[in-house]
Structures are given as C-alpha cells and as structure tokens.
Amino acid sequence: MEALHTLIEIQYHTPGLYEDILKRLGELELNISNVSREDLAGVDELHVRGAEVSLELASEIMLDDLRVLDVGCGIGGPSRMLADEFNCQVTGVDLSHEYIRTAKGLSELVGLQDKTDFIQSNALELPFENGSFDVVWTQHVQMNIHHKLKFYSEIERVLTEQGTFIYYDIFRTESGKVNYPVPWADDASMSFLGTTSNMDDILERLCFKNILTTDQSYKGITFLQDLFEKLKMNGPPTLGLNVLMGASTREKLVNILLGLEEEQIVLQSGIYKKRAIN
Ligand SMILES: C[S@@+](CC[C@H](N)C(=O)[O-])C[C@H]1O[C@@H](n2cnc3c(N)ncnc32)[C@H](O)[C@@H]1O
16 A cells, blocks of 8 residues: 555655746746735646635535645645635645645745645544544545545544535546546556445445535536637646646546546535434
C-alpha cells in the first residue's frame, strides 16, 4: 500500500507549485498583496465544474459556523470557499506534501489562514479523534482509493453523531472502462473507480442515511464541452488546471468527456447523515 501512496503522490506532484502560481498571478498583473479567493478559482478547484459546483453543493446544507474536514483537499480551493462563504473552520488533508504546502501558502495569500488548516495525511488513517467534525466533505478523491471500506469508515469515525457527509465524485458504471491518462491516473495502476452502488452498500453498512443523490453527469459534459470551446478560441489559460495537470491536460480532460458521453463513467454528488447511536 505504501507503494501505491508513492505513486499517487508522484501523480499529483508539481514541484514549485506555489511559486508558479505566484508567478502566474504576476503575469495576470494582479497585485500579490491584494489577491482574492476568486482570483485563484481557475486553478484551486481540481474537479469537473470547478468553483461553481462546490458552491452549489455547499448551498444544499446548513454549513454556517461548522467544523468541516475536506478529505483529499488538493490545494484547498473548496476549503477556502467553505471558510469564507459559510464561516466554517476547515481542516484539509491530502497525501501530497506539495499540495499541502501550496494550500497553506494560498490561504495566507488571501487572508484565510486562521479559518483553514492543512495537514499532510492519508485519508485511510485520519489523524483525528472520533467525532471531531460536523461535516466531512470530499470531491474527486475515491478514484485513487483502493480500500473503499476503510476510506468511508474513517469518514464515519471522525464525524459527530448526526454529522453530515457530502461527496462529489467520479464513478464507473457497472461495465465501465477508463481510457488513460485521466487527471487522477496515468494508467490503471493507481485508478480504483468504484461504482455508485458499491459506495451506497458500504455507506449503508456503516449506518449512514441517504438524504440526497444528484446525477451531475450532464452538467459535467456541458462544462467540459464549453471548456474545449474556450481552449480552441483562447488557448490554455494563464491560471487554469493546466498548471497542475501539465502537458497532457487536454488528453486527460478529453478522456473524462468521452467516458461521460459514452456512459463508461458518471459524476454524482450526494449527502448522507450519520445515524445517532441509541
Ligand atoms: C483530483 S484531486 C481533488 C482535490 C480537491 N478535492 C479538489 O476538488 O480541488 C484528488 C486529491 O486526492 C488526494 N488523494 C488521493 N489519495 C489520497 C489519500 N489516500 N489520502 C489523502 N489524499 C489523497 C490527491 O493527492 C489529490 O490532491
């Protein structure tokens, strides 16, 4: 399992990422001492539909002033949004040292360092006491997780009684195949896309209660088609996902779009409540 974590760290490793983002902000002629959270939105939400979908998901539950854990937080865009828009105290964990370093730097840059905290950690061994968070949030992470039961058990463990679990993820259909590379994996060795029914079964076993399930595939297809139109007209943006995904960004996103169009993969979000123990 250690070897898998190393592979995943390498997959997401982007040396000098924070400094590169600062350089690009400069190229956009933004004043570094006056950067806003919104200025980072093109680069710091590493999932299909970016900042738009995070705000949509967050608006589906009462989040104000809660303690939130963002599992697989990347460079922290969604964590900062939850802290800023909903006054949440957010802790983000991610396997990648470089992402955690960048997440901390960016929070400081936009003045959200007191409401966000980022810790390098494995989602399968969360470094928190039982019942530490009111909400656990995860976006586009389980496709790198082989041990699904452990992943969701850890989420359940760190939630308070009646805490809320909210996810937005990519799943494969029953017979679904993935064409590589994709943003989370260059090949099958680090890709573990689950099916939605497998996740539902696990969450039921863990005594979660389903509150809402939303198929996000159509919106994902529209978003990606629009993105390709923009890329055709304007070329790669100065501060876009290409900063994190490198030279193969287009190929990776095309493979997601084709997978969604051919119904090999689906995008789904949902909300579950942890049941209180009587
Ligand atoms: C596609 S990115 C999504 C980042 C972030 N959730 C977002 O939406 O902006 C997936 C992230 O999951 C992290 N990840 C994968 N496996 C992990 C694990 N076992 N523990 C913690 N983080 C993990 C990766 O390092 C990466 O940052």
